Amino acid sequence: MIKTITVTNHLNESVVLDLKSPEQSGFFVRGVEGLGPAKATINTTESLSLDGSVYNSARVGERNIVFNLGFLEKPTIEETRRESYKFFPLKRQVVIDIETDIRTYRTFGYVESNEPNIFSKQEACLISVICPNSYFYSLDYTVINFSNLVSMFQFPFSNESLTEKLIIFGNISGETQNNIIYQGDSNPGFIMYVHVTGLVEDLVIYNLTTGEEMSISSDILVALTGEGLHSGDEIVISTVKGDKSVILIRDGEFINILNTLGEDSDWFSLERGDNIFYYAVSSGPSNLQFRIEYQTIYEGI
Secondary structure (H helix, E strand, O other): OEEEEEEEOOOOOEEEEEOOOHHHOOEEEEEEEOOOOOOEEEEEEEOOOOOOEEEEEEEEOOEEEEEEEEEOOOOOHHHHHHHHHHHOOOOOEEEEEEEEOOOEEEEEEEEEEEEEOOOOOOOEEEEEEEEOOOOEEEOOOEEEEOEEEEEOOOOOOOOOOOOOOOOOOEEEEEOOEEEEEEOOOOOOOOEEEEEEOOOEEEEEEEEOOOOEEEEEOHHHHHHHHOOOEOOOOEEEEEOOOOOOEEEEEEOOEEEEOHHHEOOOOOOOOOOOEEEEEEEEEEEOHHHEEEEEEEOOEEOOO
């Protein structure tokens, strides 16, 4: 069940449409269309010798969300109507957060129209928002670390030396493999962060579930930047559709190292269920800290 719908305009001004307490915003939600899965377009080709047609491809189109909002006196109907122009400005982008009993969904869109029925006894408006990206996203990123902090400090304790550091509070335990259990409806890309704490050569990342792999060549990296991976470097790999990149962060400088990818490298995405990832290097396996961050994608509310 939907509890609230929060709309944020391009000036970061928000209105909360509470379905149970409409007097707080001045708007009561009479209905919202376009919250289910968007319509897919199936492309086929007819054959002269076969019945029916042959499947070619499929794509999901844009989403059209239509709000049917009634006006309450806050303090007057006219001022509430003017508020609808403020929070749903034509041509501008708005952020739509929909809170249900189990989670909050987010999408982005552009206001196509705002049509009030000013001369009606019960004033209301129909607001159309076009969302080029047809999916809903989780608000937060899920973070999967491939290293864990192991506690080492215990009571009672004693330090038997005044010069040596004998007490260890914790150790970072590096793991080269982890399983991401994805619960979304669609297959998202994600962001991989590789933090380097020492000399490392020839990084290869595997998706053991699908058999895909992505590799970074040390030889090409040296030719491109003058040196290989060393302590303090960080590689940020984005496999998100429309925003794919491989960036090296070194001494505060962002360097595009997309050319270091192997020719047969795959751009990973998450499948529903288990996704087992593993990384390996030709030297310095203990000199890496690895994590993956992703947003969960939903086809509809």
